[in-house]
Amino acid sequence: xxxxxxxxxxxxxxxVLSRMLPNNLPLDVEITxxxxxxxxxxxxxxxxxxxxxxxxxxxxxxxPESDKLTIKYGEITEIDVEGKQxxxxxxxxxxxxDLVIGLGCEDKYHGVPGAxxxxxxxxxxxxxxxxxxxxxxxxxxxIVGIVGAGLSGIExxxxxxxxxxxxxxxxxxxxPRILRDFPERLSNYVQKWFDSNDVEVVSNSNIxxxxxxxxxxxxxxxxxxxxxxxxxxxxxxxxxxxxxEKDNSGRAILTPYHDLPNYENVFVLGDCASLPFAxxxxxxxxxAEQIVKVLQARWRGLPLPEEMPEIKLKGFMGSLGKKQGFAxxxxxxxxxxxxxxxxxxxxxxxxxxxx
Numbered sequence: 001x002x003x004x005x006x007x008x009x010x011x012x013x014x015x016v017l018s019r020m021l022p023n024n025l026p027l028d029v030e031i032t033x034x035x036x037x038x039x040x041x042x043x044x045x046x047x048x049x050x051x052x053x054x055x056x057x058x059x060x061x062x063x064p065e066s067d068k069l070t071i072k073y074g075e076i077t078e079i080d081v082e083g084k085q086x087x088x089x090x091x092x093x094x095x096x097x098d099l100v101i102g103l104g105c106e107d108k109y110h111g112v113p114g115a116x117x118x119x120x121x122x123x124x125x126x127x128x129x130x131x132x133x134x135x136x137x138x139x140x141x142x143i144v145g146i147v148g149a150g151l152s153g154i155e156x157x158x159x160x161x162x163x164x165x166x167x168x169x170x171x172x173x174x175x176p177r178i179l180r181d182f183p184e185r186l187s188n189y190v191q192k193w194f195d196s197n198d199v200e201v202v203s204n205s206n207i208x209x210x211x212x213x214x215x216x217x218x219x220x221x222x223x224x225x226x227x228x229x230x231x232x233x234x235x236x237x238x239x240x241x242x243x244x245e246k247d248n249s250g251r252a253i254l255t256p257y258h259d260l261p262n263y264e265n266v267f268v269l270g271d272c273a274s275l276p277f278a279x280x281x282x283x284x285x286x287x288a289e290q291i292v293k294v295l296q297a298r299w300r301g302l303p304l305p306e307e308m309p310e311i312k313l314k315g316f317m318g319s320l321g322k323k324q325g326f327a328x329x330x331x332x333x334x335x336x337x338x339x340x341x342x343x344x345x346x347x348x349x350x351x352x353x354x355x
Contacts, residue, residue: 002029004295005086005096007076009035009063010043012102012269012284014354019292021066026299032070032094033063034086037125040354043104044281045347046122047152050131050228051159053322059125061354076103079238081263098265100291102284103239105271108232108249114210115147119229122152134226140166145215145224147207148231149173151318154190156228161197162321169198170224172205172217174231182328189335193320207231233279235272247274256308257294258287267291277313286311317343 006013013033020031039060048054063071074088079101086094107123109115120131135144144160146153149171157171171194177187178194178201194201202217209216215224234240234250244260245253251274252260258273260266269291270284277283290308297304315329317339325340326333334342 002026002097002299003095004029004031004098004100005094006031006033006100006102007079007086008102008104008270009033009037009040010102010104010270010284011281012288013100014040014063015285015288016100016292017064017069018354019289021064021068024292024296025068029299030068030070032072032096034072034074034076034088034094035063036073036075038071038073039063041125042347042351043123043125046125046128047156048159049125050120050122050128050135050156051163052132052136053159053163056125056129061351064354076238079242081243081260081266084265096265098267098295100267100269100288101239101242101272102268102270102288103236103272105233105235105279106237107229108234109229110232112207112210115207115229118210118212119147119227121229122156123233131228135160135164135167135228138164138167138225141168142225143168143170143223145222145227146171147215147227147229149175149178149201150230151316153228153230154178155319156230157199158193158197158320158324159322161199168200170200170202170222172202172207172215172231174205176203183333186326186328186333186335189326189333190318190320193324197321233271239268239272242268249274251275257304258291259294267294275311277311280313280316282313282316283311286313317346319343 039062042059045059049059074090077089078087084096107121120134121127122131144167146157157169178190179187205217207217215222240250252268253274254268255261258267269287271279317327319325319340324336325343326335327339327342
């Protein structure tokens, strides 16, 4: 039997599974999925778990069940591409013929002293639970600093405002305006929501150090009771240790077929892959679609196209609490209740399809 091993049960590998199971897998191929948790976590919703507006149960779905799929649980410590095996922390060794690496990312602290030790995170479901516990235990009037005003920071700040109106929230943005790479109308709408809901946006910020109950913005010392870091990501350490060239963020540089140069049986997707787009669940799924086609062609001995189709993304959606939102799709900005309903509907469909 040929062994296809999937590392990580994130959005990309969930799409691989949905396209191959139950009827699109050759009879001589078996799949093994390795993940640290016994469910697929909806990472795009971790902000609501940390804010306390969604339960743990609402931000996860079960893995598919199939007699063609074996699931192993554990922490991956090494990927041996020469020996074609994956090593787990408990001593298990899993061999493969084809490998799809979708291990996601971890926080990138950009060398800021104290950021690793003294900030909280929403990068994993476990760390999001810890963040919720910390914030949930704060007394009224406490100050929450959120470093990074990308989509995660914006959604966390707005959701936390609705969950805990008694807290003071400061959102630190390195840019002169929120969502600076998108139309000003979108930026103005989000900024107006924050102004109306008493979330302080600190523009042109530069966090130079973090200490217990202190943030250093440039030379200014800002008192805080808790800091949540949403100011950058990098691939998982096991991916950064892979042979081959990486980009400035540590993501693996791939061939047009999404595999490692010199290792055509090792594919990398999602946050771990160097692509001309910002990492997102949508990107991981689109990449997975192409990886499935490449695998199926190779298994059948069919030639691959000289050029792979260009990946096209539909845009993005973000929430501002439970009632308002924003979206940018096909060069069109959508704001307000409609955008929030669009995001809620997309989440409902995803959970219904996968759960």
